[in-house]
Amino acid sequence: MPCHQSDVEPQLLPNNFFLGVDHMSTCLCLCLWSRHRDDSDAYNTAYVCMLKVITETLHVREREREREREMAQSIERERVCVIGGGGYVASWVVNFLLSKGYMVHATVRDPCDERKNGHLKKLKNASENLQLFKTDLLDYEGLCAAIAGCTGVFHVANLVPSDVPNPGAELLEPAITGMRNAELLEPAITGMRNVLNACLNSKVKKVVFVSSVGAVIFNPNWPEDQAMDENCWTDGEYCKTAELWYWLAKTLAESEALEYARRNEINIVTVCPSSCIGPTLQSTRTASSLNLLPHLKGGKESVEDEDLVFADVRDVADAILLAYEKPEAEGRYICSSHTLRSRVLVEKLKSMYPNYNYPKSFTETKRDIKISSKKLQNLGWKSRPLEETIVDTVKSYEESGLLGNE
Known part of the structure; x- marks a missing residue:
């Protein structure tokens, strides 16, 4: 007054x-x-x-x-579940949820495996607000136990093998494209159904399903002069012909998840991130955390000069939380920050780190990727500069000993 x-x-x-x-x-x-x-x-x-x-x-x-x-108590009372909580992206999602005061359930295959999941227990607020559940995508009862009492669920479980022994560039492509149809389709489709049925059973208010930009970009019928947006879907027949089973599994799982939402009136939002790079919270490496490594070591004589799409893993985790916390979020969201040719990426890496073993030459390809994250940006999403992400990624590789012999 x-x-x-x-x-x-x-x-x-x-x-x-x-x-x-x-x-x-x-x-x-x-x-x-x-x-x-x-x-x-x-x-x-x-x-x-x-x-x-x-x-x-x-x-x-x-x-x-x-x-x-009241706000602190409201968030503290909110209990959410992260499916596949020990993964590269999921670990950052768990970390950000804990930092915001959420009570977090995280599913892992073995809570007692300190090598794979010990990093989760060391996160800030984990001792009070994090509970690990032993289950996997094919264990419906285990999923029900983990999801019980939760208002939100983040389905971030990855289909890429969790262990990559002696990781290097030569292991990445077989880890994804070399897997057989049955190895990918069953856990992707059956696992998705198990998760969503458990959510429906527990009356979960919202589900964020993490798909992939690979469920968007493999569409030969999309107009070349038009940026791919959330209306673009990977063509299933094209994937079968090219034996791109991983991307077929991602596409079918996401498509069925959205159809499940319409059929059962459950709120499901999907996020389609591009290849993730950036630091890891895990003590052991998974294939999904090594996307930049082939360009830093291996020294192949020639590689294709193709378009690459990247997003910082921390920005992807931000997008996933944004899709959950924004009431207006609906449908699909493409999450991609940077598109550049292989040659441009290697030249940038050389200028920053001249002593690593880079590809010697490049062969031209006709395929260009034009992709838009405008819908996600309109929701409030922002991303880091590429240079910042590269620095943090290389530092993480060096600390893990992945570049020690170069």
Whole structure:
């Protein structure tokens, strides 16, 4: 409440007396000033004004503290589940959820395996707010137990093999494209159904299903001059012909998840990230965390100069939480930050790290990837500069000993 200064004689006060002074301080100074001048009326007015300001200030601050307590309790009470919590992307999702005060259930194959899952227990707030559940995508009862009591579920489980022994560039392509149809389709489709059935059973309010940009870009019928958006779907027959089983599994699982949502009136949002790069929280490496490694070591004589699409793993985790927390989020969201040719990426890496073993030459390809994350950006998503992500990725590789012999 402002003080009525008409009760005093402002011409007798020093210049700039009120400059930079809040109401309560002003009233206190007026009390002292009027008392010094034996002006009892001015003193009483200023004193009453000061008491009112103090009272109102205390009420405002108490209301603010009450709102903060209510918000903290609201988030703290919210319990969510991350399916495949020990993975490269999922670990960052768990980390960000814990930092926001969520109670987190995370499914892993073996909670006692410190080598694979010990990093989760070391995250901030994990000791109070994280609970690990032993289960996998094909264990429906285990999924039901993990999801029970949760208002939200993040299906981030990855189909890429969890262990990559002696990781190097030569292991990445076979780890994905060399897997057989049955190895990918069954866990992708059956696992997705198990997760969503468990969500329906527990009356989960919202599910974020993490798909892949690979469920978007393999569409030979899409107009070449048009950027691929959420309306573009990978062509299943094309994947079968090219034996791209991993991307077929991702596409079928995402498509069925959205159809499941329409059929059962459950709120499901899908996020389609491009190849993730950036630091890892895991102590052991998975294939999905090695996407930049082939360009830093191996020294192949020639590689295809093709378009590459990348996103920082931390930005992807941000996008996943954004899709969950924004009430207006719906449907699919492409999550991709950078598109560049192999040659351009290698030249950038060479300028930053000249001593690694890079490809010697490049062969031209006709395939260009034009992809848009505008829908996600309109939701409020922002991404890091590529240079920052490269620095953090290489540092993570070096700390893991993956570049030690180069």
